[in-house]
Amino acid sequence: MKQSRRLEKFRSAVFFELNDLKQQLRAEGKEIIDLGIGSPDLPPPPHVIQTLAEAVADPGGYGYPTSEGSLFFREAVATWYKNRFSVPVDPLRECMALMGSQDGLSHLALALVDPGDYVLVPDPGYPIYEVSIHLANGIPYRLPLTEENQFLPDFSAIPKEVAGKAKLMILNYPNNPVTAVADRAFYEKAVAFAKQHQIAIVSDIAYSELAFDGYRPMSILEIEGAKDVAVEFHSLSKSFNMAGCRIGFAVGNRDILQALAVVKSNIDYGVFTAVQKAAAAALLGDQSHTRRMAETYQSRRDVLLDGLAQIGWQIPKPKATMFVWAKIPVAMASREFTRELLRRTGVAVVPGVGFGQQGEGYVRIALVQPEDQLQEAVRRIGASGILR
Numbered sequence: 435m436k437q438s439r440r441l442e443k444f445r446s447a448v449f450f451e452l453n454d455l456k457q458q459l460r461a462e463g464k465e466i467i468d469l470g471i472g473s474p475d476l477p478p479p480p481h482v483i484q485t486l487a488e489a490v491a492d493p494g495g496y497g498y499p500t501s502e503g504s505l506f507f508r509e510a511v512a513t514w515y516k517n518r519f520s521v522p523v524d525p526l527r528e529c530m531a532l533m534g535s536q537d538g539l540s541h542l543a544l545a546l547v548d549p550g551d552y553v554l555v556p557d558p559g560y561p562i563y564e565v566s567i568h569l570a571n572g573i574p575y576r577l578p579l580t581e582e583n584q585f586l587p588d589f590s591a592i593p594k595e596v597a598g599k600a601k602l603m604i605l606n607y608p609n610n611p612v613t614a615v616a617d618r619a620f621y622e623k624a625v626a627f628a629k630q631h632q633i634a635i636v637s638d639i640a641y642s643e644l645a646f647d648g649y650r651p652m653s654i655l656e657i658e659g660a661k662d663v664a665v666e667f668h669s670l671s672k673s674f675n676m677a678g679c680r681i682g683f684a685v686g687n688r689d690i691l692q693a694l695a696v697v698k699s700n701i702d703y704g705v706f707t708a709v710q711k712a713a714a715a716a717l718l719g720d721q722s723h724t725r726r727m728a729e730t731y732q733s734r735r736d737v738l739l740d741g742l743a744q745i746g747w748q749i750p751k752p753k754a755t756m757f758v759w760a761k762i763p764v765a766m767a768s769r770e771f772t773r774e775l776l777r778r779t780g781v782a783v784v785p786g787v788g789f790g791q792q793g794e795g796y797v798r799i800a801l802v803q804p805e806d807q808l809q810e811a812v813r814r815i816g817a818s819g820i821l822r
């Protein structure tokens with residue numbers, strides 16, 4: 435069977451190769467400490483599980499849901515946005531349910547981008563961003579995120595012809611994989627740039643609730659006039675450990691959301707009502723579970739990075755996310771270092787180049803194992819001699 439040429443753009447050799455090696459080592463009996471994929475290892479709040487269980491037991495909840503989400507869910511989103519960011523949103527027109535934020539991220543370009551249009555995308559960046567552009571036959575224009583620019587795109591470096599032909603810009607702070615955060619001044623610049631060139635913005639804030647040391651990430655919608663150009667995607671996967679439930683939401687510009695709703699109405703029938711009920715319970719309920727979860731990641735961050743510093747690998751502590759973005763301390767490319775690390779220690783991380791060319795020289799380490807496993811990872815790395 436001949437596959438489409440498009441498929442080539444969807445496959446990441448980097449991730450496939452790493453998975454193969456992991457499987458091979460497991461088959462050889464090696465114990466892997468998997469700090470690769472950012473899949474939360476912690477449970478959702480108990481009241482969310484309880485709500486889900488009760489909703490699943492309701493025989494009346496098994497009809498087709500609506501693609502945009504039930505009104506009760508959208509109202510819960512609006513309440514959460516008001517409480518969390520002081521941003522008012524209209525539950526009916528400025529708010530919709532997503533089957534995980536991935537759903538919105540993968541389909542938005544289909545709604546806004548014509549073949550040949552540019553989409554401004556962070557490099558390194560979460561891989562679905564570029565895939566979504568290829569799905570729509572758009573052209574990705576990569577915005578380098580480098581240490582020198584605090585991992586923020588430099589809008590003044592974007593050529594005028596590109597800005598003129600760009601339809602969409604994707605921003606993601608707190609950022610996966612680089613963990614950087616953005617402040618008000620940055621978002622003000624982003625909104626002004628988007629308005630000047632009539633570019634829609636999607637702000638992906640999947641990690642807004644995983645922040646440390648008292649830091650509170652903001653929403654782009656807090657910027658005056660941002661709703662004229664921006665939508666924001668949020669996920670319950672990380673904030674409430676509901677990754678397997680597949681629920682997130684989009685908030686912001688009503689025209690952009692309406693366009694996305696048209697695409698989605700042809701693709702899905704929305705999120706299972708029981709899952710929407712559980713998500714509403716998460717958004718409206720006590721938020722202390724989320725705060726405690728962030729403290730867990732913060733203390734894992736400290737255990738890992740203090741340990742690595744002691745064996746000679748100095749990595750700055752991130753202010754947010756469930757990741758560490760670590761510069762490779764020896765003369766090895768990121769793919770080679772990752773394979774070598776996995777072979778010698780059984781510790782799996784992701785090579786930075788898997789997220790884009792600008793990720794070369796780094797690895798991403800996910801804080802998705804308990805502290806004793808992170809200590810064991812440090813011990814193995816130290817004993818392996820790979821840092822020398």
Ligand SMILES: Cc1ncc(COP(=O)(O)O)c(C=O)c1O
Binds near residue numbers: 537681
């Ligand atoms: C930056 C970023 N955005 C979006 C997602 C997708 O999350 P969801 O589970 O809501 O689809 C992820 C998942 O890892 C992510 O890292």
